[in-house]
Amino acid sequence: MTTPKKPEASTAPATQAGVGHHAFLVAAGIFLSRIAGLVRDRIFAHYFGITYVADAFKAALRIPNTLQNLFGEGVLSASFIPVYAKLLAQKDRDEAGRVAGAIFSLLALITSVLVLVGVLATPYIIDIIAFGFKGETRRLAIQLVRILFPGVGLLVMSAWCLGILNSHGKFFLSYVSPVIWNAAFIVAMLTFGRRADMAHLAVYTAWGSVIGSGLQFLVQLPIVLRLAPELRIFFKSITDNVRVVIKNFVPVFISRGVLQLSAYIDGLLASLLPVGGVSALANAQTLYTLPVSLFGMSISAAELPAMSSALGTDEEVATKLRQRIAASTKRIGFFVVPSAVGFIALGDVITATIYQTGKFTHADAVYVWGILAGSGIGLVASTVGRLYSSAYYALRDTRTPVRFAVLRVFLTTVLGYFCSRPLPVLLHVAPGWGAAGLTASAGLAGWVEFLLLRGGMNSKIGRTEFPSAYFARLWVSAVIAASVAWGIKLGVHPHRPLLAGVVILVPYGAAYLGCTAMLGVDQAGGLVRRLLKR
Secondary structure (H helix, E strand, C coil): CCCCCCCCCCCCHHHHHHHHHHHHHHHHHHHHHHHHHHHHHHHHHHHHCHHHHHHHHHHHHHHHHHHHHHHHHHHHHHHHHHHHHHHHHCHHHHHHHHHHHHHHHHHHHHCHHHHHHHCCHHHHHHHHHCCCCCCHHHHHHHHHHHHHCCCHHHHHHHHHHHHHHHHCCCCHHHCCCCCHHHHHHHHHEEEHCCCCCHHHHHHHHHHHHHHHHHHHHHHHHHHHHHCCCCCCCCCCCCCCHHHHHHHHHHHHHHHHHHHHHHHHHHHHHHHHCCCCHHHHHHHHHHHHHHHHHHHHHHHHHHHHHHHHCCCCHHHHHHHHHHHHHHHHHHHHHHHHHHHHHHHHHHHHHHHHHCCCCCCCCHHHHHHHHEEEHHHHHHHHHHHHHHHHHHHHHHHCCCHHHHHHHHHHHHHHHHHHHHHHHHHHHHHHHHHHHHHHHHHHHHHHHHHHHHHHHHHHHHHHHCCCCCCCHHHHHHHHHHHHHHHHHHHCCCCCCCHHHHHHHHHHHHHHHHHHHHHHCCCCCCHHHHHHHHHHHH
């Protein structure tokens, strides 16, 4: 693609406002679903703590989620939305309906077969992904996986709905629908929590998860059918556009598979740690993915249809992509930088606020903090990297991200093994702290992947400027705000975690907003003006 000589200074305001509005809707939906997820995890921690049952359940839940991630949201967004959105932009709604129906049919067939095979092969799968599990932990994990597997197909169909809804500019419903899944999960725990032992409660909760998966799909389906009346589930032949989706699907599937391999390796190494390593890592990952989803995913998801719909010459498309990447990088950074600093400096407060109840103790919160702090190292790279991946997918280049993902997994594996196994011995710390080494090594590998993604995109569309001075102001503001929060923390009693969280974290956010506004950060100034108007 030819590099433009004189890129425009800014994107059209209407276009940026539209993407900003869509990103807000995605973020709002994700926020509500994540809040529901945190409530779910808090209740889960209350009943299960960091025990062998919690380890078994977290590992069991990860297996079906792997298939969901492979066939679901991320892969469909990268392969299906660019084709479907461009057909809508070209006013070819009949072909768009045929493409959507064909993809639905293929997904239904593939996931049905995989669910059946998965249920039958569960013992072998457990031995592969968590060979550190023995005895009752292994038996319970097998039972839970067999219950959870049927929900996978329903969640994949939910991801298909998301692709349709996002392409039509309906972002909120698709991202808020997991609230229903979380609600079913929570209802199961609250209903049986006082009358069943932990192992049986885990089984009832797994069934609640399956019911929630069905409800999550059904709540989106009527809107999908209304938006796409030309939808044709049954098709006589595979069109060229369907072939393009399938062609793009394969490398993205491989890329997702590589990332899932990384998660599998982390889980495998965690299963070799003392009891509690798997569930503590899962708790930290839940908190870590909150800003990734809220800010990285929301903006990237809103940008993908817009980028994919860009029409014009190569030079015009390249200019639009550079402008979108530059503007959205600032949006992401404004929220993600304080999240990373918060994980590193205030992770114990954050963890205790969410999880410390019942069987989950303050010592457990400190343990998860160490793991969460490691996650903070690569948080910025992971979130901004999603934006660059969306740009590749919009250009229908699904192969380049695969190569970089493979390198990332290789680095994560090598560094993860060293940091989780030999390093704790060399440092003379408890073996359980090896879980923190897993997240820290993944963060370092994430930075390598991000730099490669950015370099590759620069060669395609021209140099994309990274706002280094802007990010420096964000980091300085976050460090100052964390210092203020630490001062408050020294005078707050930790035995009331909810109150401590409010007293410490609210001033942290306020101090960050004030510092960024004083340093001239546009996002902060606009937010302060809106708050003052109210």
